[in-house]
Amino acid sequence: MAARRPATIEDVAREAGVSRQTVSNVLNSPAIVRDATRERVRAAISHLGYAPHASARRLRTRRSSTIGVHLDPYAGGISGVVLDRFVHALTEDASARGLRVLLYAARSPEEEIHRMGELMDGGDIDAVVVSGTFHGDPRTEWLVARELPFVSFGRPWGADDFDSPAHLWVDVDGAAGTRAATRFVRDRAGSRIAFLGWPAGSETGDDRERGWREAMHEAGDAGPRLVAEERVALAREVAARALQEHELDAIVCASDSLAIGAHLAAVAAGRTSLQITGFDNTPAVEALGLTSVEQLPERVAAGALDLLIGAGGAIEQRSALPGEAHVLVEPRLVVR
Template sequence: MSRAPTVDDVARLAGVSRQTVSNVLNTPAVVRAATRERVEAAIADLGYRPHAAARRLRTRRSSTIGVHLDPYAGGISGVVLDRFVHALTERASDRGMRVLVYAARSPEEEMARLADLLDGGEVDAVVVTGTFHGDPRTGWLSGRDMPFVSFGRPWGEDDVEAPAHLWVDVDGAAGTAAATRHALAVAGPRVAFLGWPEGSGTGDDRERGWREALASVGGRGPRWYAEEGVGTARAVVERVLRAGEEVDAIVCVSDSLAIGAHLAAGAAGLPGLPIVGFDNTPAAEALGLSSVEQLPERVAAGALELLMGATGSVVAPRPAESGSAHVLVEPRLVVR
C-alpha cells in the first residue's frame, strides 16, 4: 500500500464497520473481545496510526499523559525513572499520545502543579511515580475523577484483591529472592542483606524476598541498615567487617548501597566478596557487580495497558477491580 492506511482499510481487513474500528480505538471496553482482537490484528498488520491532531480536534481531548520527573540529584540515582519516562514517551507516541513531563519537589507542590494541568485540560491522564504509605496524591487524583496509574503499588493492606487504584510495579521481592538464591549457590549460606531503614514500602518488600529465599534453604545472615548513598553504605559495611562479622555474600536493596559495600569489602581485604545490587545501573555494570534489572520498559507498557487497553489510542482506563487493577513486572537478575 503506497498511501497511509485509513480506518476504512482497517474495517475492510477486519470485516467490521468503520464505527466498530472507531470504538476499538476510542472505547474498546464496549466491543466484544473476539471482534476487538480481530480489529487489533488488522491495525497491526496494516501499521495503521490515527492522526493525532485530527483526533484532538474531534474528541476535544489533549491526547497527553502527564508524568512527574524527580529533581536532578546527581550520582547514580534516578536512572530507572529516567528509563521509564523515556520508554513511556516512546510507547505513548506509538499510540498517538504525547507525554508531558512536569517537575515538583514535594507531594504538595505536585498536587498544585497537577491542579493547573487538569484545570487547563492539558492532560487526559497522569502517571504517578514513587508511591509511599499514606501518599496524598493518589487520593487527591481519585477525588478529582482524573484517570491515573501509579508506578508503585498503593501500599494498602491488600493491593491485589482490594486495590485503591490502578498500579504497575516491579516485583522487588522476586528480584531479591533471585539474587539471594544466586548468592547461596555461588558463595555459601551466610548471606547478609544491606537495606534501607524499615518503613519504606519498596525496601521492606525487597527485604522480604531475601528473608524468604534464605528460609527456604535454611540459610542465615545479618540484616544491616543504611540510608541511601554510597558513602553511608560503605561506612556501615566497613564497621561490621572490622567488628569481625563474617558473611559469604551481600544482597543489597539498591546499586548505591551495593557499590558502597563493594568499596568496603575491598578496603577490608575481601575484593572478591560476592555483592548483588538492585537496578542494574551503568555504575554497577562498570564495577562488574551483579544486579537486579527492573525492566522499566515493561513497566511503561503495563502503565499504558492499564490506562488505554492493549492497543487503544485514547485514555479508557480499566476499572480498579479485584485482581485486575495492576501489572506486576518480574525483574531479572544480571550476573557478572
C-alpha cells in the first residue's frame, strides 16, 4: 500500500474553505485573522496532520527563521510612509517564503546594536535588515564582526559599493530618479531649473542632487542649488526667496516634504503653473497633483530577501561578491 503523501498548505486551505494566504497568516501572523477563521484553519491542520515546512526546518536546524527589522521612532512628517510600506512589504514577502519578521525599536545606532545583540544571543533572530545607512555606520561594522547575516536598505556609502561592497545591500537609485524628473520638467517647462535639497553631507540627498546636476550638465544648462532642512515651512521660505531672486521654470526637490513647501511658495507668489517635482510619491503630493519619484519599496523588500535567502529557502551568510551583493532599484517617475 502506497504511503500517504504529506499534507500541503493547499490541502489545508481546501479543507478549511479559505485561501492559501489565510492559512499562511494563521501560521505566521495569527492575530490578524478572525477568531472563527483561525480556529477552522487550525482544525484543518490538526485533521490533516499538516507540518509547515518552515516549522520543520526550525526544529531541524534549531534556528528561528526570523528576520529582525528596526522600527524607526515615529517622527511625523510626510515621507516616513516609504519605510512603513517597506516594512509591510518585507513582512508579507517573508511570510510567503516561510519566514517571520520581528520588529524591534531603538532610538540610536548604539541602542540598536545593543538590541540586536540581545536578540541574537537569545536565539530570537537569524538575520537583520537595517535601514538608513551612512558612511562609517557602526551597526553594519558590528554585524560584519559578529557574522550575523544581514542586508541593508541603503548602500555602505564607501569608495566602491558596486565592485567592492562592504556588505550586502539594496537601495533605490536616487540619482536616476532626479535625473528623470529634471529631464521631464525641462521638456515640459524650460531650462531654468533649481534643485531644492537637504544640506550637503547626506549621502542620500547628495545622490539625488547628483541626478539633477547630471541632467543639467548633459543639456548644457545651469540652475541654483537651494538648501532646506526636511520641513515644509523651511522649504517654503527658501523657495519663496528663490522665486524673488531667480527666474525659474521648475524646481526639482529631494523629497515630497520639500516639494510641498515649494508648491506653497509658488501658489503664494502667483506661480501656480511652476513645475515642481517631489521624491517619494506620498499621498500628500498625490492629493496636490504634484509629479513625484516613486521609490517602489515593494521591489526593495523583495530584493533584500533575495539577497538574504539561499537557494534552499533558508537564511544564510553570503559573501559580498561583485555583481551578487547588491540590488539597485530604479525608481519610477509618476507624472501628474
